[in-house]
Amino acid sequence: MKKKVIQIVRAPEGGIRKHILSIVEGLQGENFEFYLITNEQGGDVKYFNFIESNSSYQTRILNLPIVDQPNFSDLSNLFKIYKYLKEIKPDVVHGHGAKGGLYARLVGKLVSAKVIYTAHG
Structure with missing residues (x-):
């Protein structure tokens, strides 16, 4: 059975x-299914x-209006992500x-997935 990996x-x-696409490229094969939750408006040309x-x-993408600073849209995004992950039943949320x-960290625990956090900066 394929491991379902969500990257947010x-x-x-x-x-x-570079980091998230390296993971997608490095773990390709029959053993993994990838999902990306992101704000594609912030993507660069290489993305x-x-x-x-x-x-x-075949990375599945959920495009959400994720903004840098805390915002009321975070509540809506968390709810959408929760519903999405409940349907997918991921093994790992990164x-x-x-x-x-x-x-x-918030939603991954609610859906009983293993959670990995990579700080940036």
Whole structure:
């Protein structure tokens, strides 16, 4: 059975983008299913090039309006992520950066998944 890995990151750009895509590339194969929860508006050119040229990775993307600073939209995002993860039933939730880490730690525990947090900066 494939391990379901969720990655949550505010914006796929720069070093964060490099890190999450390295994980996707490095763990490819029959054993993993990848999901990315992010704000694609914050993505850089290399992120969009990767998505376009590597459709074989079949990473599923949930695009949410994740903003840098605390905001009321965080409550809506947490609820949407919770519903999404309850449906997917992930094995691992990986939060990268402050906002992605917050979302992963809060929601990952609620769905009984293993949670990994990678600080950035």
